[in-house]
Amino acid sequence: MKKLLHIIATPRGSESRTLSVSKAFLDVFKTKYPECEIEELNLFEEKLPDLTVKKVNGKYVLLSGKDLSGDLKESWKEIVSFIERFLYADSYLISTPMWNFSIPYRLKHYIDIILQPKYLFQYTPNGPEGLAKGKKMAIITSRGGDYSAEDFRKFDLQTPYLYTVFNFAGISDIVFVNAQPMDAMGPEIQAKKIKEAQAQAREIAKNF
Numbered sequence: 001m002k003k004l005l006h007i008i009a010t011p012r013g014s015e016s017r018t019l020s021v022s023k024a025f026l027d028v029f030k031t032k033y034p035e036c037e038i039e040e041l042n043l044f045e046e047k048l049p050d051l052t053v054k055k056v057n058g059k060y061v062l063l064s065g066k067d068l069s070g071d072l073k074e075s076w077k078e079i080v081s082f083i084e085r086f087l088y089a090d091s092y093l094i095s096t097p098m099w100n101f102s103i104p105y106r107l108k109h110y111i112d113i114i115l116q117p118k119y120l121f122q123y124t125p126n127g128p129e130g131l132a133k134g135k136k137m138a139i140i141t142s143r144g145g146d147y148s149a150e151d152f153r154k155f156d157l158q159t160p161y162l163y164t165v166f167n168f169a170g171i172s173d174i175v176f177v178n179a180q181p182m183d184a185m186g187p188e189i190q191a192k193k194i195k196e197a198q199a200q201a202r203e204i205a206k207n208f
């Protein structure tokens, strides 16, 4: 393993429950893989390019199987640099809270930037093919409520969404750790569930 990209999708820094679980993962990961470079991509600090009409037009050129040139190529430089930064890693840690049953808008923005034809997927006669193959991903989330019971699973749009997006991009090795409930049952349950999620995250990091 050469490089882990840690994608942070909470604005709460040291207050973040999600990051307290991710820290447990990273502490073990760093000991186990001391040679692995770790890069942080904080989506609430980084300036993400807007998807203007020109940039969206570029996507349709790529979808038609052609390459970008001239003006469009120029306007895609920033997008390509985010994609290259993503593809350069061979493993990923995503730290994200649940926001409105799914993901924070900055993470959605990032996904809209990097999930591009020619780079992360291509259409073939047999259907779409993901191009980010042979990579691993751990997704650590925390939620105010608890969506683990059968009756509540349907409200969790975060897990299936993130799995679908990154699996579509070719990543088949995706594991989730969810700290829940963080708000609904009071501080004692919160502390207990964070500890449980940290233990789970440490186990995953050992064999990542």
Ligand SMILES: Cc1cc2nc3c(=O)[nH]c(=O)nc-3n(C[C@H](O)[C@H](O)[C@H](O)COP(=O)(O)O)c2cc1C
Pocket (backbone or CB within 6 Å): 010, 011, 012, 015, 016, 017, 018, 019, 096, 097, 098, 099, 100, 101, 102, 142, 143, 144, 145, 146, 182, 183
């Ligand atoms: C804008 C916003 C939307 C939220 N939406 C949900 C939600 O739909 N379901 C839920 O269980 N918790 C929701 N929460 C609560 C967070 O998921 C929870 O507090 C989480 O632990 C925050 O993680 P963090 O401390 O890493 O930022 C929301 C919080 C915010 C700020």
